[in-house]
Amino acid sequence: MPVCPNCASCQTVKNGRIHNGKQRFKCHECGRQFVEHSPKKVIDLGTRELIDQLLLSRISLAGIARTTQVSEPDLKTT
Numbered sequence: 001m002p003v004c005p006n007c008a009s010c011q012t013v014k015n016g017r018i019h020n021g022k023q024r025f026k027c028h029e030c031g032r033q034f035v036e037h038s039p040k041k042v043i044d045l046g047t048r049e050l051i052d053q054l055l056l057s058r059i060s061l062a063g064i065a066r067t068t069q070v071s072e073p074d075l076k077t078t
């Protein structure tokens with residue numbers, strides 16, 4: 001079982017799946033639900049600069065997501 005990202009406890013149990021089929025877990029210690037390998041990833045500096053350039057060229061978020069392999073929700077938080 002994965003470690004809870006909130007409290008680092010390993011008292012986690014499987015808790016169904018999310019919409020895209022990924023396994024969801026729940027922490028017994030703090031009650032937090034989470035997905036292993038959360039889709040929210042750190043965008044490296046080079047990619048971030050590329051995103052900035054693409055944004056300036058008025059490419060849609062969907063187009064940028066395809067180009068940079070960064071998901072749209074992550075782009076919106078950039």
Ligand SMILES: [Zn+2]
Nearest residue numbers: 004007027030
């Ligand atoms: Zn926890």
